[in-house]
Amino acid sequence: MLAPLSWLKEFVDITLTSGELGEKLTEIGLGVERITRVDNDTIFEFEITPNRPDLLSIIGIAREIAAIEGKRIKSKSYEIKVSHATTLPIKLNPNYKLFHRWTGISIANVSIKPSPQFIKDRLIKIGLRPINNVIDITNYVMFELGVPLHAFDYDEIKGHEMTVDLAKGGEKFTSVDEKSYHLPKDAIIIKDNERLIDLAGIKGGLNSGVSGKTKNVFLHVTIANPMLIRRASIALSLRSDASAIYERGTNKGGTIDTLKRAATLIQEHADGKIASHLFDLKNQEFKPWKLALRISRLNQIIGIKIDEKKIIDILDSLNLNPHVVLSKQSASKDLILIECTIPTYRNDLKIEEDLIEEVARLYGYNNFPKTMPVGEIPTKRVPYFKDFNMEENAKSILTASGFSEIYTYSLVGEDDLKSFNIKSENCIRVDNPVSREFEYLRPTLKTNLLKALRLNMPNFKNINLFELGKVYIGKHLDNVKEQYFLAGITNVKNYFEVKGTIEQLLEDLGVKLDPTKYIEVLDEGIFFELNFSEILPLVSLNKKFKPLPKYPPIIEDMAIVANASVKTDEIIKEIKNQNSLIVNVSLLDSFEESRTFHVVYQDPQKNLTTAEVSKIREKIINNLREKFKVTLKE
Amino acid sequence: MEESLMQIKNSAVSMIIEAEDQKELEEIKLQFLGRSGKLTLAMKGITKLPTGDRREVGQLANEVKRVLEESINERSNSLKTQESKKRREKIDITNPGVRPDIGHIHPMSQVLYEVVDVFKGIGFQAADGPEIETDHYNFEMLNIPSDHPARDTQQTLYLDTRQSKVTPGEIILRTQTSSMQGRIMEKVKPPIRIVVPGKNFRYEQVDASHGFEFWQVEGFVVDSNVRLTDLFGTIEYVLKKLMGEKTKIKFATTNFPFVEPGVDTYISCTVCNGRGCSFCKYSTWSEIMPAGMIHPNVLKAVGYDHQKVAGFAFAIGLSRLVTLRYQMDDLRLLTNPDLRILEQF
Structure with a gap:
């Protein structure tokens, strides 16, 4: 929303500098995106939040400035002489579900010409292109007062009858700016006796629009159903200044003033004469409503005591007509209420908390003291609890092993999947991806890690990378599972270095799993991937100190010759199984068919004798010989 | 006898002071204090002296031995300091350190x-x-x-x-x-x-x-x-x-x-x-x-x-x-x- 300072000043006296004003408006909720200077004027660009349709207007912004400045708004009232003799009759067929209110008037004998300079200038400053006096006036008034309105060429309304209805879907519609659309089902439309003439609340129709030939106009202000406007404008990907206001909820009490303002300007600048009575079709009254604020509640929620007078001043500066009311709570206690009367343009004020925000924001968020929560600190473990220390532990082992951490996108492209022979049908797909490169949820971290490895190859010889992130497993939404995977890739380390890293990782987490099932040898290097979510429940960090041995071990190396089909792991297990006094067995060395094992014997109770050890050794050798047909190497 | 002891002392001390490394110092030590070193032999000769002279010459010989041993130690220490200084001068400590191969947390x-x-x-x-x-x-x-x-x-x-x-x-x-x-x-x-x-x-x-x-x-x-x-x-x-x-x-x-x-x-x-x-x-x-x-x-x-x-x-x-x-x-x-x-x- 663009707002020229000169236009705002028509409604409120401003003493603050533009910079100060920008700061203060941002603080109270009108976020200033930019302030620019154009031809002796200052243009503010605001970001308007979805709850404030009233701020999509000059008067709405001026009201906020008035509240900051502690001044009253210079509101104007416009009176028009309603015609007693209707020379341009029209029949309106309402539907109150579609138009909550429908206000209109006919104006005869307009002369269509360019707008006066001040209207043109202001429209240009807010980013609009002047067209002709009548169209410009409707735009001017919409931006001035925040209620959309539209002018029809009266003589193009066939049968001088208008009916509001819902589109069936598929109707062809050409807008006043000569663009064609196929309407979605349930868009609000206006038909005359022969044709569709208006896409209500979004765009006027070309066939009934005001043009150079127009002699008579029908001017109307409608309050269209916000939900239907929103759905149609999304379906059409067509957003207009009017639809932005409608979606947020238009000022239902503002139709008559808006119509009068526009009619006055048309009379003044397009020589028109009022030619009908003022239509105001509605099935209920749209009046200001009452909303109460308990002072005790205000103080409790905002955390400070603001005195009653200050609260009243703030609410009054926003034209909320505050009055103090005492409400009997009990015989001895009265509750102090401030009862406000909410103007119809503030339809964001519905509950007590909304009034609390009004007081807090104008008191100034940056004027509040700062406190810390005082209540009890919850100690019970929360649902969805996550222990980030586990991640940190795992990552510190990987970094100590030389791997650097990367973060990549969860969304990958079909090409990425194809290059790993992963069928995209087996992955979860996004219906509206930002691009084809980011269409599927990754079922593995491999594609991104390998791409990362390749990316680094021109600059680095030694590359070790890892990622701990979610992957999404499942063919479709009924069975999809999100799991944290921990994966890495290296073009430096050999298989056993990677295996050792994972062994260390698992050992530190207290998990007994076979690391080899996680490792894959790729052309570019060694890749590993663990399902971290599945490992987490197995983690046991309950470390218990083991006293140091009191008696020395006896260590011997045993060289054996065995067939390659006998796995080292099996031999080690077999040796360990022979006696509880064997506390450790490891592979020291291997060469061709021979393997040397390092065997440690230790008795926690006493010194071992060589005689005892040689008995055990004999048992080991006999067993290995029998089981694996090994021979002892001399 | 006293005279030859003093000569041994003087020539040994001057050799010790001029010794350029531990090896040379070791040789000097052998030459004077070794089993057949000059001082050792001279001390053995004391037994051949008349009984009345032995005590006085013996004391002098011990004194000479103590001086030589002290001088050798002293020289040895100062050589060690010099050598380590020289050794340090041989490497360029401004060369970059060899870093452990560790990765980085994102x-x-x-x-x-x-x-x-x-x-x-x-x-x-x-x-x-x-x-x-x-x-x-x-x-x-x-x-x-x-x-x-x-x-x-x-x-x-x-x-x-x-x-x-x-x-x-x-x-x-x-x-x-x-x-x-x-x-x-x-x-x-x-x-x-x-x-x-x-x-x-x-x-x-x-x-x-x-x-x-x-x-x-x-x-x-x-x-x-x-x-x-x-x-x-x-x-x-x-x-x-x-x-x-x-x-x-x-x-x-x-x-x-x-x-x-x-x-x-x-x-x-x-x-x-x-x-x-x-x-x-x-x-x-x-x-x-x-x-x-x-x-x-x-x-x-x-x-x-x-x-x-x-x-x-x-x-x-x-x-x-x-x-x-x-x-x-x-x-x-x-x-x-x-x-x-x-x-x-």
């Missing part, structure tokens, strides 16, 4: 763990929830019904529902970690202090300060007497802990349907230090943490009595916090796996 993780730690210190627990989320938890429970204009600010990535029993539009990629408010609150009663870090997805064109995947840390506190000033205090404490005591913070009013009053938090832009840059859109402030008092409709939706409990909620833009922390001028640097970036952290 800056996102470093800041994330720090954030979690700061919150732990003030009684928060961390939680984690699904990225594939229902419209119910992502929007409905947060007071954003399906036709609400606020949905425009969080353009959604929808998931393909074909081959599943899911109604189109019902399951989405979450647009905000606030989806965890409903999930957690409907399972527990206050008091609650929780942070939920996580990744979010939005249909958004990528630029220096926006991405279609980004990280947030959601947080919320619910208790019988939670106040707006607690929200301001908590945010200030956390941001100053993370970004430094001197960080400038300001608050502004904003609107999200799930908070009332609504608060937005800005910190002074660290990329340009207040000079204005594309990262902060030349405003010198960077929006970092939308927040507010939890809306009564949200409390009601999880079955709380909004007259008895109140709460505040916030969402730290983690990706943005990381870039501001390290003065990175583009969010995309965080998902770029270039080791030239990673090695800096």
Whole structure:
């Protein structure tokens, strides 16, 4: 929303500098995106939040400035002489579900010409292109007062009858700016006796629009159903200044003033004469409503005591007509209420908390003291609890092993999947991806890690990378599972270095799993991937100190010759199984068919004798010989 | 005899002083004090002297021996010092050190763990929830019904529902970690202090300060007497802990349907230090943490009595916090796996 300072000043006296004003408006909720200077004027660009349709207007912004400045708004009232003799009759067929209110008037004998300079200038400053006096006036008034309105060429309304209805879907519609659309089902439309003439609340129709030939106009202000406007404008990907206001909820009490303002300007600048009575079709009254604020509640929620007078001043500066009311709570206690009367343009004020925000924001968020929560600190473990220390532990082992951490996108492209022979049908797909490169949820971290490895190859010889992130497993939404995977890739380390890293990782987490099932040898290097979510429940960090041995071990190396089909792991297990006094067995060395094992014997109770050890050794050798047909190497 | 002892002493001492290394010194030692060294032999000769002279000559010989031994020790020590000095002079200690081959933790993780730690210190627990989320938890429970204009600010990535029993539009990629408010609150009663870090997805064109995947840390506190000033205090404490005591913070009013009053938090832009840059859109402030008092409709939706409990909620833009922390001028640097970036952290 663009707002020229000169236009705002028509409604409120401003003493603050533009910079100060920008700061203060941002603080109270009108976020200033930019302030620019154009031809002796200052243009503010605001970001308007979805709850404030009233701020999509000059008067709405001026009201906020008035509240900051502690001044009253210079509101104007416009009176028009309603015609007693209707020379341009029209029949309106309402539907109150579609138009909550429908206000209109006919104006005869307009002369269509360019707008006066001040209207043109202001429209240009807010980013609009002047067209002709009548169209410009409707735009001017919409931006001035925040209620959309539209002018029809009266003589193009066939049968001088208008009916509001819902589109069936598929109707062809050409807008006043000569663009064609196929309407979605349930868009609000206006038909005359022969044709569709208006896409209500979004765009006027070309066939009934005001043009150079127009002699008579029908001017109307409608309050269209916000939900239907929103759905149609999304379906059409067509957003207009009017639809932005409608979606947020238009000022239902503002139709008559808006119509009068526009009619006055048309009379003044397009020589028109009022030619009908003022239509105001509605099935209920749209009046200001009452909303109460308990002072005790205000103080409790905002955390400070603001005195009653200050609260009243703030609410009054926003034209909320505050009055103090005492409400009997009990015989001895009265509750102090401030009862406000909410103007119809503030339809964001519905509950007590909304009034609390009004007081807090104008008191100034940056004027509040700062406190810390005082209540009890919850100690019970929360649902969805996550222990980030586990991640940190795992990552510190990987970094100590030389791997650097990367973060990549969860969304990958079909090409990425194809290059790993992963069928995209087996992955979860996004219906509206930002691009084809980011269409599927990754079922593995491999594609991104390998791409990362390749990316680094021109600059680095030694590359070790890892990622701990979610992957999404499942063919479709009924069975999809999100799991944290921990994966890495290296073009430096050999298989056993990677295996050792994972062994260390698992050992530190207290998990007994076979690391080899996680490792894959790729052309570019060694890749590993663990399902971290599945490992987490197995983690046991309950470390218990083991006293140091009191008696020395006896260590011997045993060289054996065995067939390659006998796995080292099996031999080690077999040796360990022979006696509880064997506390450790490891592979020291291997060469061709021979393997040397390092065997440690230790008795926690006493010194071992060589005689005892040689008995055990004999048992080991006999067993290995029998089981694996090994021979002892001399 | 005395004379020859004095000669031995003088010649030995002068040789010792002139010895240039340990080896030479060792030879000198042998030459005089060895089994057949000059002094040793001379001392053996004392026994041949008349008894009356022996005592006096013997004392002198011992004295000479002591002097020689001391001189050798002294010289040896000074040689050792000289040698080690020389040895040191041979290597160029300004050569670079040989570094251990260790990897780097991503800056996102470093800041994330720090954030979690700061919150732990003030009684928060961390939680984690699904990225594939229902419209119910992502929007409905947060007071954003399906036709609400606020949905425009969080353009959604929808998931393909074909081959599943899911109604189109019902399951989405979450647009905000606030989806965890409903999930957690409907399972527990206050008091609650929780942070939920996580990744979010939005249909958004990528630029220096926006991405279609980004990280947030959601947080919320619910208790019988939670106040707006607690929200301001908590945010200030956390941001100053993370970004430094001197960080400038300001608050502004904003609107999200799930908070009332609504608060937005800005910190002074660290990329340009207040000079204005594309990262902060030349405003010198960077929006970092939308927040507010939890809306009564949200409390009601999880079955709380909004007259008895109140709460505040916030969402730290983690990706943005990381870039501001390290003065990175583009969010995309965080998902770029270039080791030239990673090695800096």
